[in-house]
Amino acid sequence: STPSDLKDEL
């Protein structure tokens, strides 16, 4: 999983 998909969280 790419770490970026978590970056959509605040």
Add this chain to the structure above:
Amino acid sequence: MNIFRLAGDMTHLASVLVLLLKIHTIKSCAGISLKTQELFAIVFLTRYLDLFTNFISIYNTIMKLIFLGSSFSIVWYIRRHRVVRRSYDKDQDTFRHFFLMWPCLILAIFINEKFTLKEVMWTFSIYLEAIAILPQLVMLQRTRNIDNLTGQYIFLLGAYRAFYILNWIYRYFTEEHYVHWITWVAGVIQTLLYGDFFYYYFQSWKNNVKLELPA
């Protein structure tokens, strides 16, 4: 976006608004730990480095600006505002919070998802947020007088974390390989720190007595 995350963000927003309202209307920060507010400002600063470079959505950008703006204005109020600063009880707010930052930074350097400056800073903000409430909880134990707004503020902060845990569970089951141990472990630890407070908050609410934390 799912209902748990939206509820979490709205609860988080409510917590900072309750605090701003308290400080702005009654011009007092009695019982509020400046150190915890400084740590939260650092959390948002190090987490939202990609604010202008990595556009996610209007909602995301607006919320980031609100959290950055509110956390820095709360710190400004407590440190600089000529009336509010007088109600800051620095003798009770003695937690050495900068002492807390080093282990978070070192841990972020060794345990992260990608060894880049932005990712290490972001991971640092995750670890720091997990323990940022400690100075505030220590101060509450000391001052023992928890006024309603402060109690609501901490309750809302804890609720926001609890909603985020539900959000991660939901995303784990609905999205392919959505796994982020670092965020989950830090998030669970953070929520547990509120556990003790929640217990006494509910006791006082159930027995309809003033909130008192044991010495």
